[in-house]
Amino acid sequence: MNGVELAFVLLGAVALGSGFLVVTTTRIVHAALWLAVCLGAVAACFLLLTAELLAWVQVLIYVGAVVVLVLFALMLTRAPIGPAPGAPRRRVLLAAGVAAATGAVLLLTALAGLGDEVIDLEGAEVGGAEAIGSALFRAWVLPFEALSVLLLAALVGAIVLSRGRPDEDGR
Amino acid sequence: MRLAFPLVVSALLFSLGVFGVLVRRNAVLVLMSVELMLNAANLNLVAFDAWWSDALHSGQVLTLFVITIAAAEVGLGLAIVLLVFRNRGTSDLDDLGLLDESAEQEALPDDWLDMDGAGRVAPGREAAS
Numbered sequence: 001m002n003g004v005e006l007a008f009v010l011l012g013a014v015a016l017g018s019g020f021l022v023v024t025t026t027r028i029v030h031a032a033l034w035l036a037v038c039l040g041a042v043a044a045c046f047l048l049l050t051a052e053l054l055a056w057v058q059v060l061i062y063v064g065a066v067v068v069l070v071l072f073a074l075m076l077t078r079a080p081i082g083p084a085p086g087a088p089r090r091r092v093l094l095a096a097g098v099a100a101a102t103g104a105v106l107l108l109t110a111l112a113g114l115g116d117e118v119i120d121l122e123g124a125e126v127g128g129a130e131a132i133g134s135a136l137f138r139a140w141v142l143p144f145e146a147l148s149v150l151l152l153a154a155l156v157g158a159i160v161l162s163r164g165r166p167d168e169d170g171r
Numbered sequence: 172m173r174l175a176f177p178l179v180v181s182a183l184l185f186s187l188g189v190f191g192v193l194v195r196r197n198a199v200l201v202l203m204s205v206e207l208m209l210n211a212a213n214l215n216l217v218a219f220d221a222w223w224s225d226a227l228h229s230g231q232v233l234t235l236f237v238i239t240i241a242a243a244e245v246g247l248g249l250a251i252v253l254l255v256f257r258n259r260g261t262s263d264l265d266d267l268g269l270l271d272e273s274a275e276q277e278a279l280p281d282d283w284l285d286m287d288g289a290g291r292v293a294p295g296r297e298a299a300s
Binding site: 009132 | 172173187189213228232
C-alpha cells in the first residue's frame, strides 16, 4: 500500500464515519454539520483521483451551498435543537438489513468484477479547469446547455412554490 | 492505486444513504441521505474516469452535471418541504399520508375535485356533486 492509497483509505474512513453519524445522530442540526464533513472528505477523495476541478466544485456547491440550504430548511421547519427521539427498533433493524443487503450486492459485484484493476494515476491527465473546460465545451456542450435550461426551470419552480397562496384577487 | 478502494468506499457510502432514507422520518434528513447516495455515485464516476484515462473526461463531466442537478433538486425539494410545513405544520414523513388510503387523515369533502386552492367550489360545478 503506497502513500496515495493510505491517504485515500484514511479519507474514505473519515467520509464513512461522518456519513454514519449523518444517518444516526439524534441531534439533527449536527447531522447537517456532519454532512459537510462527509462531503469535504469526498472532495478530498476526488482530489486524489486527479479530479482537481471537481474537488473545488464539490466544496463550493455542496459544502458551501447545499449544506447551508439544508441548515436554513432545518431552521425554517423549526427542527428541535436538542436530541430527538430515535426511530423504533424494528424500523432500525429492517433498514439496517436492507442497507446491508444493498451494500453486500454492490461490494460483491465491484470486487468480483474489478477487484484486481489498478488506476494508473501517474499516466492520467489531471482534470483541472483547462482539461474539463475543453471537454465540456467541445464534446458536452449540448447537455451543458440543456442543464442551464433545467437550472432556470428549477429556479422558477422554487420561486413559484415559495411565493405562497394567491390572495382573494387571484394575484 | 487499486480501483477497489474507491469502489468499496462508494458502495459503503451508498448503503449508508439507503439506511438513512429508510430510517429517518424528517423530510430534510431524508434529502440529506439522498445526497450521500449521489456522492457515492459521483465517487464511482470519478474513479472509473481515472481508471479509463478517458480523453473526453466523460466521468468527471457527468459528475459535474450530477452536482448541478443535485443542487437544483435540493433547492426544489427544500421549497416543497417548506411549503408542506407551512400548510401542515410538520415535516415528518409518517404524518404526511394524504395519498395513503389507510392513513387516518381529515376526510376530504365529497366535491374536493372541484375546489380551487382556497377551498371554494368552482362556479358551475355545484350540481356535479
